[in-house]
Structure formats: structure tokens, C-alpha cells
Amino acid sequence: MTDHVTTIAVGALSPYEVTVGRGVLTTVDRHIGPQAARVFLLFQSPLRTAAAALAGRISSSGREVVGFEIPDGEAGKTLSVVAEAWDLLGRATFTRTDTVVALGGGVATDVAGFIAATWLRGVPLITVPTTLLAMVDAAIGGKTGINTDAGKNLVGSFYPPKAVVCDVDVLSSQDPAAIASGLAEAIKCGFIADPGILDIVWSAPDRVRDPSSPLLRDVIERAIMVKANVVTADLHEHSVRAILNYGHTFAHAVERVEGYRWMHGYAVAVGMVFASHVASIMGLCDSALPAAHRDILSLVGLPTSYYPRRLAELSEAMAVDKKNRGTVTRMVLLKEIGDPVVVESVPPRVLEQAYEVLCAPGGGL
Ligand SMILES: NC(=O)c1ccc[n+]([C@@H]2O[C@H](COP(=O)([O-])OP(=O)(O)OC[C@H]3O[C@@H](n4cnc5c(N)ncnc54)[C@H](O)[C@@H]3O)[C@@H](O)[C@H]2O)c1
Ligand SMILES: [Zn+2]
Known part of the structure; x- marks a missing residue:
């Protein structure tokens, strides 16, 4: 049928x-x-x-x-x-x-x-x-x-x-962890381009994790539309396609440091929280943005924090990420929900501060 x-x-x-x-x-x-x-x-x-x-x-x-x-x-x-x-x-x-x-x-x-x-x-x-x-x-x-x-x-x-x-x-x-991991990418699409995805998740975080729910189907369609629009504008990642890497600079580093035992979406969730702290510290966005990230991601069972004392390892991993040009840390950050920018060089001091708040107790790992 x-x-x-x-x-x-x-x-x-x-x-x-x-x-x-x-x-x-x-x-x-x-x-x-x-x-x-x-x-x-x-x-x-x-x-x-x-x-x-x-x-x-x-x-x-x-x-x-x-x-x-x-x-x-x-x-x-x-x-x-x-x-x-x-x-x-x-x-x-x-x-x-x-x-x-x-x-x-x-x-x-x-x-x-x-x-x-x-x-x-x-x-x-x-x-x-x-x-x-x-x-x-x-x-x-x-x-x-x-x-x-x-x-x-x-x-x-x-x-x-x-x-x-x-x-x-x-x-x-699919098991619930795999659904949550996929939802991280859909929530990413919500943050970078379609806040309607976030509204659906907010309104019914349990139903959105249920494969039989029409709400999950709505989220899938909306996320596909976001990706479709972006890759239609820039297939070869010369410009706007970079925004799809929101949360991914830090996520790739976490995956590397964790020996690829973390599910990708779990690393992306933590990466997005990290990016929201970076944006907040740089004064690029409203200071409420990190809390909005933590709240929505934890609602669907995704991690929102990381272990302290691993920044040296993570920085090394970020430097070898092929999406980074040279040794400066290039990140996609949000000015507000639905308004991403690519920041070519995030100062190491900002990375340190963002990591500290990311790993603060009660962060939700
Ligand atoms: N090309 C791209 O733009 C792009 C973007 C994101 C990720 N990726 C790649 O995608 C891969 C991750 O994708 P993934 O998470 O789907 O990994 P995966 O293909 O390894 O699937 C995860 C597990 O689910 C199983 N599986 C597949 N369908 C299932 C189903 N319906 N029910 C139960 N189990 C099922 C698989 O056999 C596997 O064990 C990575 O290699 C990543 O690099 C590529
Ligand atoms: Zn991804």
C-alpha cells in the first residue's frame, strides 16, 4: 500500500x-x-x-x-x-x-x-x-x-x-539511537535554514522519533528540501554548500578522537552546541542560542556536552579536517536561527572558552 x-x-x-x-x-x-x-x-x-x-x-x-x-x-x-x-x-x-x-x-x-x-x-x-x-x-x-x-x-x-x-x-x-542520530542532521537543517523543523521537534519530541508518525515524515521532507535547495545552488561546495557543515568541524574531531565509535549524529549534536558557544562568545549571536541548542537536542536524546581536557587532541584533529584550509579553524556559525555564516578564522582563545563551557558540569553528555 x-x-x-x-x-x-x-x-x-x-x-x-x-x-x-x-x-x-x-x-x-x-x-x-x-x-x-x-x-x-x-x-x-x-x-x-x-x-x-x-x-x-x-x-x-x-x-x-x-x-x-x-x-x-x-x-x-x-x-x-x-x-x-x-x-x-x-x-x-x-x-x-x-x-x-x-x-x-x-x-x-x-x-x-x-x-x-x-x-x-x-x-x-x-x-x-x-x-x-x-x-x-x-x-x-x-x-x-x-x-x-x-x-x-x-x-x-x-x-x-x-x-x-x-x-x-x-x-x-532502525533502533532509537540511529533515529536520534539521523534527527541531528535534520535539526541541523532546522538551525541553518528551516526553523519549521525545530518547531515540529519542540511540539512533539517523542512522536518525531517514531518512524510511524507523520511528524517524522514531515521532518524528513523538510530536511531533504533544505539539502536539495543548497546543493542545487552549489553542487561542488564552492560557496553556500559549506553551511551544511554546521557543527561538523568539531564533530569530525570528536569522531576521530573517539575512534569512530560515536554515531555521526551524536558527534554533530555536540558539534552544533560547540559552534553555538563559539558564536555567542564572538558576539555574533544572541546569548540564548546555546541554550536553544542544548534544549532541543536533549529533547530527542542527543548529547550536548563533551569530556574536559581533550582540547589539544581535538584541535589536532580539527587541523587535519579536509574542510579546514591550512591551520586556521574555519567554522560555520549562526548569527541567528536560519542565518548561517562561514567564519574563516576562529581565534584559538575563543575555541578554548567555548570548549570550557561545552564541558561544564551539567552540560548533558
Ligand atoms: N555522501 C554524503 O553526502 C554523506 C553525507 C552524510 C553521511 N555520509 C556517509 O554515510 C555513512 C553513514 O550513514 P548511515 O548512518 O546510514 O550508515 P550505514 O550505512 O553504515 O548504516 C548504519 C547501519 O544501519 C543498517 N541499516 C541500514 N538500513 C537499515 C534499516 N532500515 N533498518 C535497520 N538497520 C539498517 C546498516 O546495515 C548499518 O549497519 C558514513 O559512511 C558517512 O560518511 C555521506
Ligand atoms: Zn553529517
Whole structure:
């Protein structure tokens, strides 16, 4: 059963649509071009049953399906996985009109995107994100990538898909922590561009965490619209796309220092609180902004503080962040909710003060 379906347009040069709805997994095959004789269906283990059903539907139209289950977690985003996929594509004599379909979280959409971008210098890609984080972030905007020994996402390309299909029903198997992690990115979209997202979260923080609630679906659609608008204006991150990194300078440092054991959205939540303190200390925003951050993030169960005495380590990690140019700390900060600016050089003294208040007792870790 499909209820109403929403479509959101993305992209200026190679436009595509994001479809959001319940039960829309059954419509993925409609996005495959008429000339595609073969479909490479990449998926993660929790999606095995859904992948089998999708493969059945695709092959019923006479197409050959090459299924490919990747290792779970970040191990799915490596060169050896890509090399195995290239071998399978070669053996299947995969041509330029054939299609890659990614079914899974951000790892699946990132690696499948990279495979689609590189095979024959680019074959059609359809992404079917199945985690909240992938729906509101990873699957939209055309960034693809893999991890290397030197770090995460260091190899990749900009390669927009032909279509994105978000079936909100698949989120029912996500655990609450994963939903909270995805919500951090949606709340980020609220802070940088659409305060309406924050209003929904404020009004019903419990319902917003429930995958069966229409409120979560509203939040997903609004967050996708924010990302769609930003990447349509600036696909290659020359200008406005940088605002999507709100909270991420500090978040990437936390992830590094924590050995990538923290869920991404949890690190982003702490990163946004940190950024709000930086903005407040610099006199850029109202002094009530940090409290607004802590309140809304803690309402959905996200952390809002961090451990003291780790600033040296974190600063080192911030300096190697590829989004930082040289050794100065470049951060996205808010003048007010919905009004972000990129500050090219945040003084170390401000970082120290912001870290101190972030880690003060009662901060909410
Ligand atoms: N390209 C981009 O713009 C972009 C943006 C943000 C994040 N990312 C990337 O996305 C990745 C993180 O995404 P993620 O959090 O989705 O990670 P993930 O793909 O590893 O998924 C998290 C876990 O959820 C499982 N899973 C997937 N769908 C499920 C479902 N419906 N029910 C239950 N379990 C399910 C996965 O198998 C995995 O174990 C990172 O690698 C990050 O670098 C990319
Ligand atoms: Zn993020």
C-alpha cells in the first residue's frame, strides 16, 4: 500500500527527483530506464529480504539482476569492495545504459555512487536510502566516496543519481539511537535554514522519533528540501554548500578522537552546541542560542556536552579536517536561527572558552 507520495526536485545541471512516501520501495523499478538490460543491486545485510523482493520485481520485466551484499558498517566503503563490484560488472558485461541501484544506509549509497561514477566513466544510479541519516543527508547531493587507510571519505567524486526513493516504512527496523542520530542532521537543517523543523521537534519530541508518525515524515521532507535547495545552488561546495557543515568541524574531531565509535549524529549534536558557544562568545549571536541548542537536542536524546581536557587532541584533529584550509579553524556559525555564516578564522582563545563551557558540569553528555 502506498499513501500520498511527495517529490522534491534537486539539481540544476543534472536534475533528479527525490520521492518520499510509505511503501514506495515497490516503485523503485519504475525509475530504471527502458534501455537498462542489467541492474546491479548493491545492499547491506539488514536489507536482504527487501533486496530479494526488489530483485524479483526488477527481473519480472526481463532484466538481469546482479545482487551484491557489501560488508556491514564502514567496511562496506573500501577499495576492495569497489574492486569486487568492478569484477562483477565486468563479468556481467555491464554497459552504459545499465543501472546501479543502492539499497541501504549512507555507506551503501556512498559506495554504490562511487561504483556507478567510475564504471565506464559513469552509469545511471538510483539510490534507495534506508536509514534516516541517509534519507536526509547521504543520499541527496551527489557526493560519493570510500574510506582509505589515511581517513574517511578521502576518495570520491560528485556524481548525482538519476533518482532517490525514500520509503519511510523501512525506518521501522532502525533502533532509537540511529533515529536520534539521523534527527541531528535534520535539526541541523532546522538551525541553518528551516526553523519549521525545530518547531515540529519542540511540539512533539517523542512522536518525531517514531518512524510511524507523520511528524517524522514531515521532518524528513523538510530536511531533504533544505539539502536539495543548497546543493542545487552549489553542487561542488564552492560557496553556500559549506553551511551544511554546521557543527561538523568539531564533530569530525570528536569522531576521530573517539575512534569512530560515536554515531555521526551524536558527534554533530555536540558539534552544533560547540559552534553555538563559539558564536555567542564572538558576539555574533544572541546569548540564548546555546541554550536553544542544548534544549532541543536533549529533547530527542542527543548529547550536548563533551569530556574536559581533550582540547589539544581535538584541535589536532580539527587541523587535519579536509574542510579546514591550512591551520586556521574555519567554522560555520549562526548569527541567528536560519542565518548561517562561514567564519574563516576562529581565534584559538575563543575555541578554548567555548570548549570550557561545552564541558561544564551539567552540560548533558
Ligand atoms: N555522501 C554524503 O553526502 C554523506 C553525507 C552524510 C553521511 N555520509 C556517509 O554515510 C555513512 C553513514 O550513514 P548511515 O548512518 O546510514 O550508515 P550505514 O550505512 O553504515 O548504516 C548504519 C547501519 O544501519 C543498517 N541499516 C541500514 N538500513 C537499515 C534499516 N532500515 N533498518 C535497520 N538497520 C539498517 C546498516 O546495515 C548499518 O549497519 C558514513 O559512511 C558517512 O560518511 C555521506
Ligand atoms: Zn553529517
